[in-house]
Amino acid sequence: MNSSMRRIVYLSTATRLMSDLELMDVLRVSRENNTRDGVTGLLLYQGGNFIQLLEGESAAVDTVYARVMKDPRHHSVLRMLDNESPERLFPGWSMGFRPTASLGDELKQEIAEFIIKAPQEATTTDGRRALRLVSSFVQSMR
Numbered sequence: 092m093n094s095s096m097r098r099i100v101y102l103s104t105a106t107r108l109m110s111d112l113e114l115m116d117v118l119r120v121s122r123e124n125n126t127r128d129g130v131t132g133l134l135l136y137q138g139g140n141f142i143q144l145l146e147g148e149s150a151a152v153d154t155v156y157a158r159v160m161k162d163p164r165h166h167s168v169l170r171m172l173d174n175e176s177p178e179r180l181f182p183g184w185s186m187g188f189r190p191t192a193s194l195g196d197e198l199k200q201e202i203a204e205f206i207i208k209a210p211q212e213a214t215t216t217d218g219r220r221a222l223r224l225v226s227s228f229v230q231s232m233r
């Protein structure tokens with residue numbers, strides 16, 4: 092049933108620092124569209140960087156990702172992970188959001204490291220760090 096499930100994790104840089112109101116606007120539209128398109132995922136925002144995980148049926152994820160990449164509110168999008176996955180990590184979240192200030196120190200450190208190492212690691216294919224980061228995040232939610 093989920094044979095063509097796809098997962099993308101990317102990192103990007105906000106064109107300018109986002110206010111809470113602007114972030115909420117991105118989230119509102121994302122949740123509406125993603126509910127319609129059967130896409131779930133997670134958005135992290137830390138110090139001017141976005142990390143987003145998108146998961147769902149492959150064609151749907153492609154469409155959303157293509158639309159998001161063109162958004163002028165961010166740039167320098169680095170795809171850190173793009174693979175097939177048998178199941179969703181965030182099945183109930185049309186777009187989960189966490190301001191990173193609310194996260195534990197270890198996770199914050201992992202996010203900081205992820206952002207620093209991203210330019211080198213985006214060119215490698217396995218997305219190991221992206222996967223580890225997202226897994227830690229899922230653990231912290233339990």
Ligand SMILES: Cc1cc2nc3c(=O)[nH]c(=O)nc-3n(C[C@H](O)[C@H](O)[C@H](O)COP(=O)(O)O)c2cc1C
Nearest residue numbers: 117120121124125141143155158159162164165186
């Ligand atoms: C960091 C970031 C993440 C986004 N994530 C999503 C998303 O998950 N789903 C989505 O539909 N739009 C997302 N958007 C918004 C899209 O870029 C675009 O503005 C929106 O999909 C247009 O929707 P509309 O045609 O319904 O107005 C995101 C934008 C930014 C800046």
